[in-house]
Amino acid sequence: MASVAVSTPLKSHKGLFSSRTAGGRMPLTPSPRQRANTTTVPVKNSSPFTPERQSGREVSRPSKSVYGGNLSSHFAKSSSRTSHRDSPKSNIARGVATPRKALELGVSDFTLVGTGNTKTPASAKSKKAPLRQKTNKTTLTYAADRFIPNRSNSSAIANVGSGKLDAHDKQRPKSSGTEASTVLSSATDDAIAALEGLSINDDEATSYSRPSPNTVAYQDSLANACGVNLNTRILQFKPAPPESSKPIDLRQQYNRPLKQASSSSAQFRRRIATAPERVLDAPGLIDDYYLNLLDWSSNNQVAIGLERNVYVWSADEGSVSCLLESSPDTYISSVKWSDDGAYVGVGLGSGEVQIWDVAEGMKIRSMFGHDTRVGVMGWNKHILSTGARSGLVYNHDVRIAEHKVAELVSHTSEVCGLEWRSDGAQLATGGNDNLVSIWDARSLAVPKFTKTNHKAAVKALSWCPWNMNLLATGGGSYDRHIHFWNTTSGARVNSIDTGSQVTSLRWSTSYREIVSSSGFPDNSLSIWSYPTLVRNVEIPAHESRVLHSCLSPDGQMLATAAADESLKFWKVFEKKAGAAAGVGASGSSGKAEMAKQMTIR
Amino acid sequence: MAPAAAEKEKDKSKVHKLSLKGSAKLVAEFFQYSIHTILFQRGVYPAEDFTAVKKYGLNMLVSSDDQVKAYIKKIMSQLDKWMQHGKISKLVIVVTDKDTGEHVERWQFDVQIFNNPKSKKSKSTAAADQENNTPSASNTASPDPSKTEPEIQAEIAALFRQITASVTFLPQLAGDCTFNVLVYADADSDVPVEWGDSDAKEIVNGERVQLRGFSTSSHRVETLVSYRLGE
Numbered sequence: 040m041a042s043v044a045v046s047t048p049l050k051s052h053k054g055l056f057s058s059r060t061a062g063g064r065m066p067l068t069p070s071p072r073q074r075a076n077t078t079t080v081p082v083k084n085s086s087p088f089t090p091e092r093q094s095g096r097e098v099s100r101p102s103k104s105v106y107g108g109n110l111s112s113h114f115a116k117s118s119s120r121t122s123h124r125d126s127p128k129s130n131i132a133r134g135v136a137t138p139r140k141a142l143e144l145g146v147s148d149f150t151l152v153g154t155g156n157t158k159t160p161a162s163a164k165s166k167k168a169p170l171r172q173k174t175n176k177t178t179l180t181y182a183a184d185r186f187i188p189n190r191s192n193s194s195a196i197a198n199v200g201s202g203k204l205d206a207h208d209k210q211r212p213k214s215s216g217t218e219a220s221t222v223l224s225s226a227t228d229d230a231i232a233a234l235e236g237l238s239i240n241d242d243e244a245t246s247y248s249r250p251s252p253n254t255v256a257y258q259d260s261l262a263n264a265c266g267v268n269l270n271t272r273i274l275q276f277k278p279a280p281p282e283s284s285k286p287i288d289l290r291q292q293y294n295r296p297l298k299q300a301s302s303s304s305a306q307f308r309r310r311i312a313t314a315p316e317r318v319l320d321a322p323g324l325i326d327d328y329y330l331n332l333l334d335w336s337s338n339n340q341v342a343i344g345l346e347r348n349v350y351v352w353s354a355d356e357g358s359v360s361c362l363l364e365s366s367p368d369t370y371i372s373s374v375k376w377s378d379d380g381a382y383v384g385v386g387l388g389s390g391e392v393q394i395w396d397v398a399e400g401m402k403i404r405s406m407f408g409h410d411t412r413v414g415v416m417g418w419n420k421h422i423l424s425t426g427a428r429s430g431l432v433y434n435h436d437v438r439i440a441e442h443k444v445a446e447l448v449s450h451t452s453e454v455c456g457l458e459w460r461s462d463g464a465q466l467a468t469g470g471n472d473n474l475v476s477i478w479d480a481r482s483l484a485v486p487k488f489t490k491t492n493h494k495a496a497v498k499a500l501s502w503c504p505w506n507m508n509l510l511a512t513g514g515g516s517y518d519r520h521i522h523f524w525n526t527t528s529g530a531r532v533n534s535i536d537t538g539s540q541v542t543s544l545r546w547s548t549s550y551r552e553i554v555s556s557s558g559f560p561d562n563s564l565s566i567w568s569y570p571t572l573v574r575n576v577e578i579p580a581h582e583s584r585v586l587h588s589c590l591s592p593d594g595q596m597l598a599t600a601a602a603d604e605s606l607k608f609w610k611v612f613e614k615k616a617g618a619a620a621g622v623g624a625s626g627s628s629g630k631a632e633m634a635k636q637m638t639i640r
Numbered sequence: 641m642a643p644a645a646a647e648k649e650k651d652k653s654k655v656h657k658l659s660l661k662g663s664a665k666l667v668a669e670f671f672q673y674s675i676h677t678i679l680f681q682r683g684v685y686p687a688e689d690f691t692a693v694k695k696y697g698l699n700m701l702v703s704s705d706d707q708v709k710a711y712i713k714k715i716m717s718q719l720d721k722w723m724q725h726g727k728i729s730k731l732v733i734v735v736t737d738k739d740t741g742e743h744v745e746r747w748q749f750d751v752q753i754f755n756n757p758k759s760k761k762s763k764s765t766a767a768a769d770q771e772n773n774t775p776s777a778s779n780t781a782s783p784d785p786s787k788t789e790p791e792i793q794a795e796i797a798a799l800f801r802q803i804t805a806s807v808t809f810l811p812q813l814a815g816d817c818t819f820n821v822l823v824y825a826d827a828d829s830d831v832p833v834e835w836g837d838s839d840a841k842e843i844v845n846g847e848r849v850q851l852r853g854f855s856t857s858s859h860r861v862e863t864l865v866s867y868r869l870g871e
Contacts, residue, residue: 052657107863270827275838276715280818283685492706531705533688572688 143151309550311566311576315607316596319352321345326586326602328470328515328558329414329428329455329497331373332585333600338380340397341589341598343606344371349385351397352606354591362395363402375416375423380592384423386413392425394437406435406442411453415498417466419459419480424466426454432468434483441530445483449476458500460507465526467510469497475512477526488529494518499555501544503569511553513541521555535572537565542585546593547612554611556599558584564599566611580607663856664723667751670854671731672689672716672859675821676702677800678733678747681807684819687755715821718832726753730824734841738816743841745810745867750853752860753842787856795854799863802851809849810867843868 181615324332332344341352342362347370349362365371365387373386380396382403385393390409395402406629411428418424422444423435430450435442449468456469465487466478473493476486495515503509508531510524521541523533547553552575554566562585564578581601588599597609652754658757673695676739679845680690703709722728728751735745822838825831843866851863 128647189870271824272827273838273840274823274825274831274835275841276718276821276823277834277836278711280684280820281711282818283689440837534704536691 052188054389070391108114109223114194152317224627225414238351290476305362309575311551311578311612312610313576313578315580316610317608318335319606319608321600321606323348324586324600324602324604325370326583328496328540328584328586329453331375331415331455331498331587332371333589333598334376334383335375335589335591335598335608336376336380336383337378337592339378339592340380341606342374342376342383342397343600344374344385346370347396349374349383360400362400363393364395372412372414373416373425377416377418377423378420383423384416384418386416386425388412390427392416392423392435394423404437404442406437408435409435414455417457417459417461419466422463424457424459424560426450426457426468427468428453430454430472432457447476447483447486449478449480449486449489450474451560453496455496455498456500456512458502459505460502460526462507464507465502467500467512467526469493469500469512471496471515473497473518475500475510475522477510477529478526488524488526490522490524490531492522492534493520493530497538501546501553503546503553504548505551511544511546513537513544513555516540516559521553523569533570533572535567539563540584543588545588545590545597548590549612549614552612554597556580556585558586562601564609564611566595578609578611580609581605651836652690660726660858661724664726665857666718666792666856667718667859668720668723668818668859671719671749672772673700673702673800674747674803675712675715675733677803678818679703679708681804681811682735682810682817684735684817693768696793696800698797698800699829700800714834718835719823721750722823722829725829727739727826727829728823729826730822732822732841734820734822735813735817736820737813738818740815742868743843744813744817745865746841746843746846748864748866750862750864754858754860782807792854792856795852799852799854803863806849806851806865810865811869842866845869 129638152193177379179599236594240592321343324343325346330344333341335341335354335406339354341354343350343352347365347367349371350359351362352359363385365385369388369391371385372388373384373385375384376382377384381396381398383395383397385395387393390411390413392406392409392413393402394404394406406423406425409425409427409429409431413421413425413427415426418422421436423437424432424447425435426432430448430452432450432454433443433446434445434447436444447466447468450470450472452471453471454468456467456475458467460466461517462478466480468476468478468486470476473491473495475488475490475493477488477490477498478485490512493512493514495518497512497514498520499511499513499521502510503511508527510526511521513521516539519537519539519541521535521537521544523532537555537557539561540559541555543556545554550567553569557563557565561577562579562581562583564580564585566575566578567573568575580602582598583602585599585601588597590597593614594613595610595614597611598606599609600606653678676690677700679685680687680703685703689703689705689708692699693702694700702740703712718720719728719731731749733747734743735747737744755758778823818836820841822841823835845868846866848864848867851865853860855861
C-alpha cells in the first residue's frame with residue numbers, strides 16, 4: 040500500500056532532476072549489501088544532511104557564483120542518487136523517509152535558485168564595501184601619478200601609458216570571473232576616467248592604452264614609441280586587396296602531402312598507353328612554333344601541311360591524298376577543318392586564305408586581306424577567323440563576297456593561337472606578344488579580357504569541354520606555364536609549371552584531364568588531371584619538339600606532329616569498353632546537319 | 641704590426657658595409673617578403689598561387705598571382721621611398737576576417753633607424769642589440785659593429801623561420817580572411833592618394849608574441865605578432 044504511494048513521486052522526481060536516474064534500474068534488483076548501506080545511510084541522511092550541504096554551498100557560492108547553475112544540477116544528481124538508495128528501503132521507514140526527501144529536494148532546489156538570485160547581489164554589495172577601500176588604494180597610486188606634471192612631459196606620458204597598461208592587466212582577469220577583479224577594474228576605469236580628465240589628449244591616450252605589453256622590453260619600446268608617436272600618423276594602403284580566387288582551408292594546406300597526391304592516387308590512376316598506335320612520316324614539316332599545320336576533322340580525316348602541300352590522311356581507310364600544292368613562292372602556314380569536316384581552310388605564307396572542298400578536291404574560294412602569313416585559323420560555323428603575323432585577327436564570313444566582317448585588334452605581334460569556344464560565344468587568341476585575349480563574339484572591338492601572365496608566346500589554347508568558362512593557355516619556352524582562366528570573370532583559376540615550352544593543349548572529352556605537348560627540353564606529352572593538376576603520365580613522345588597536336592573526333596586518339604618530321608598517333612584517352620562513343624557520334628551528326636545549311640561561294 | 645692592422649681595417653671596410661640607402665632597401669625588401677610569407681602562411685590566398693623563390697638561403701614563397709603581385713608592388717614602391725627617407729617607424733600587416741570584419745591577427749614590424757651609423761653611439765646600440773638577438777654574432781665579439789651582409793641575411797633567415805614556425809601556435813584562422821597594410825609614418829612625410837589615415841587596427845584583448853628581429857648598420861627591425869585568443 041504505502042510502497043505504491045511512494046514509488047510514483049519518486050519516478051517523477053527522477054524525470055525532473057536528471058537522466059542519470061536511469062541508473063534507477065539498479066535498485067530494482069538491489070543486493071542485500073546495498074540495502075544494508077542504504078538503510079543506514081538515508082535514515083541519517085534524509086533530513087540533517089541536505090541542509091548541511093545547502094549551507095556549504097552558500098558559503099562557497101561567492102567564489103564560484105558563475106557555476107551556481109551547475110552546482111544545483113550537481114546537487115540534483117546527488118540528491119536523486121540518494122533517492123535511489125531510498126527506494127529499495129523497506130516498510131515504514133522508507134514510507135516516511137521518501138516523501139520527506141522529495142519535499143526537501145523540491146524546496147531545497149528552489150531555495151538554491153532563490154538564494155542564488157537574491158544572495159549574489161547581496162554578496163556583491165557586501166563585498167563592494169571592502170573593495171571600495173581597495174579602490175581607494177589604487178586611486179591613491181594614480182593620485183601619485185597626478186603629481187607627475189612636475190616632471191618632463193614625455194616621462195609623464197610614458198607613465199600614463201604604463202599606468203593604463205596596468206589597468207588593462209587588471210581588466211583581463213575580469214573575464215576569468217573573479218568578482219574582486221571586476222570591481223577592481225571598474226575602479227581602475229574610474230581612475231582612468233579621472234586621468235583622462237587631465238590635460239592629456241584623448242586620442243593619444245587611447246592609442247597608448249591599446250597595446251598591453253607582456254614584457255618589460257616591450258614597455259620600453261612602447262615608451263620610446265610614445266615619444267615618437269606624437270608626430271607620427273598611421274597610414275593605411277587604402278585600395279582593397281585582391282580577392283582570393285577560392286576559399287582556403289588552412290587545415291587542408293597543412294595536411295597537404297609533399298608530393299601532390301600523385302603517390303596516393305597511383306592506384307586509382309588509369310593506364311595510359313605510352314607507345315604510339317601508329318607512326319607516319321611527315322617529310323618537310325616546317326619546324327616553326329608559330330604555324331598550325333595539323334588538324335583532324337569530324338569526318339575522321341587528318342590534314343597536314345608539309346611545306347607547299349596539304350595532305351589528307353583518312354583515318355578510316357589509311358589512305359593518303361595530296362589535296363593541294365601552293366605556288367612556289369609561298370608555303371602552307373596553317374590548316375583548319377570546318378566543323379562539318381567537309382572543307383579545309385588553308386592559310387598561306389603570302390597572307391592568302393583558301394577554302395578547299397576535300398571530297399571534290401577543288402578550291403572553292405580565296406580570301407585576301409592579310410599581308411602577312413596566316414599562322415592560325417579557327418572556324419565558328421560560317422565564320423573563319425584568321426590570325427596573321429601582323430597581329431591582326433580577321434573574321435571572314437565565308438558565305439558572302441565581302442567576306443571580312445570583323446577586324447580584331449589586340450595583338451601587337453604574330454598571332455599563333457586561336458580557338459573558338461564550342462558554342463561560338465567567345466574566342467581566345469594568343470600571340471607572340473605574350474598576350475592572351477578573350478573576345479566576346481558580340482562585341483569584337485576590344486577584347487573582353489587581356490591576360491598578361493604568360494612570359495612567352497602563347498600558342499596553346501584549349502576550351503574545357505565540360506566547363507564552358509574554363510580556358511587553358513600554355514606559354515612558350517621562357518614561360519613554360521599552363522594557366523587556367525575563368526573567362527566569365529577573367530580570373531586565373533589555376534596554373535601549372537610544366538618545365539618546358541607548351542606547344543599545344545587538348546582537353547579530354549571523356550576524362551577530367553588535359554594533355555599538353557611540349558617542346559624543348561622534354562619533347563613529351565603530359566597528361567594532367569584537372570583540377571588536381573597532378574601529372575598522370577609523361578610520355579617521351581618525339582625526338583625533337585612536338586609542334587602540333589589534335590584530337591580524333593571520338594576524343595580517344597591524339598595525333599602529334601613534331602620537328603623530327605613524324606606524325607604519331609597516341610591512344611591517350613582510351614574509353615573503357617563499356618562506355619560507347621555516344622558523344623562523338625551525336626556531335627558529328629549535328630555538324631553534318633549544319634553543313635547542309637552552309638554554302639560557300 | 642701597425643700597417644698590418646691598417647690593412648685589416650681596410651679589408652674590413654671592403655667587406656661591404658651597407659650604406660643607409662642600401663640598408664633601407666634591404667629592410668624594404670624584407671618587408672616585401674614578409675608580406676608574401678604572411679599571406680601564404682596564414683592562408684589569405686590559396687597555396688597554389690605561390691611559387692618558391694630562393695632568398696635569404698631559404699625557399700621563400702611569393703605570390704604569382706598578378707593582382708596580388710601588383711597590389712604588393714604598389715605598396716612596396718611607396719614603402720621604398722619612405723624607407724629611403726627614414727619616414728617609417730612601423731609596418732603593420734593586419735589580417736581581417738572577411739565576414740565579421742574583425743581583426744584577427746596583427747603582424748607588427750618596428751623599425752628603428754640609427755641616425756649616425758659611424759659614431760660610437762650606434763656601435764653601442766648595435767652591440768646591445770647583438771646581445772639581445774644574435775648570440776652567434778655576439779660570440780664572435782667582433783669590435784666592428786657593422787655586420788657583414790651574410791650575417792644580416794642569416795638574421796633575416798632566422799626571423800623568417802620563426803614566422804613560418806609561428807603557424808604552430810597561432811590560432812586556426814576560420815573563414816575567409818583579407819589583409820591590410822598599415823604604416824606608422826612621420827607626420828611630415830609625403831602621402832600619396834592611395835594612402836590614408838587609419839586607426840591602429842589593434843586586436844582587442846589579443847595575445848602578443850615577440851619574435852626575433854634583425855639589424856643592419858643603420859636599421860633595427862623588431863617583430864611582434866598579436867592575435868585574437870581562441871575561445
